[in-house]
Amino acid sequence: MEDSDELLLPVWRANLVLLTREVGAATRLARMMTFSASYLKLMLSGQREFSEEFVRGIEAVTGLPHGWMNAPHGEADIPAEAREAIDNERPLARFRGTAHPVRKKTVLRPPEPIFGQSGSAKRAEEESVDAEAHRRQAYFRKVRDLAIQDVRRFERHLSHAPVELASMRSKVEDVIAAADLDDPIHADLAGRLEQIEKHRHLLLRHVERLQALLSQLGESE
Numbered sequence: 001m002e003d004s005d006e007l008l009l010p011v012w013r014a015n016l017v018l019l020t021r022e023v024g025a026a027t028r029l030a031r032m033m034t035f036s037a038s039y040l041k042l043m044l045s046g047q048r049e050f051s052e053e054f055v056r057g058i059e060a061v062t063g064l065p066h067g068w069m070n071a072p073h074g075e076a077d078i079p080a081e082a083r084e085a086i087d088n089e090r091p092l093a094r095f096r097g098t099a100h101p102v103r104k105k106t107v108l109r110p111p112e113p114i115f116g117q118s119g120s121a122k123r124a125e126e127e128s129v130d131a132e133a134h135r136r137q138a139y140f141r142k143v144r145d146l147a148i149q150d151v152r153r154f155e156r157h158l159s160h161a162p163v164e165l166a167s168m169r170s171k172v173e174d175v176i177a178a179a180d181l182d183d184p185i186h187a188d189l190a191g192r193l194e195q196i197e198k199h200r201h202l203l204l205r206h207v208e209r210l211q212a213l214l215s216q217l218g219e220s221e
Contacts, residue, residue, distance in 0.1 A: 057093075
């Protein structure tokens with residue numbers, strides 16, 4: 001940090017405390033500066049230093065005159081516009097700088113890169129977001145289609161099992177007819193056959209519904 005910055009830091013901090021004296025003001029100002037409230041509170045308590053770039057950003061975001069933070073002030077010195085901006089959490093500019101102090105003199109970038117984006121930079125960011133969205137959508141469709149393929153294979157397996165259910169049922173019924181079975185055992189065997197067929201049909205319906213739901217995903221986008 002430059003010597004001049006070190007000399008001004010207590011003044012900056014005192015003015016920052018003044019601006020955030022109202023309940024909730026520190027949290028609102030942190031959001032306006034796109035910083036975490038906890039980090040800003042560390043600055044207020046003296047546990048973190050901050051840069052001139054951050055100070056100039058506070059002035060721009062709250063509407064304070066340039067250089068206002070460099071001189072000691074009292075409650076009555078806070079402009080109404082700045083007080084209203086913080087109270088309503090309505091930033092008057094967009095801060096994209098850093099709070100971290102640097103060894104060499106901080107050089108402020110032009111207002112557009114710090115508090116906003118140029119048209120070309122914004123377009124490049126939008127194109128990057130679009131490309132990422134397209135990549136994610138393509139990946140989603142790939143994994144969805146693979147899942148549908150496995151669901152269809154499972155459905156075919158249920159519909160055309162290696163051992164036909166009718167054949168199996170017929171053979172088990174032959175055993176029931178040929179054996180001298182007690183009534184409870186006879187009923188248990190017949191019941192098992194009935195439940196197998198019933199649950200096979202139920203499972204098929206679930207598989208068909210699963211396939212339909214998977215096919216609908218992403219089609220409305």
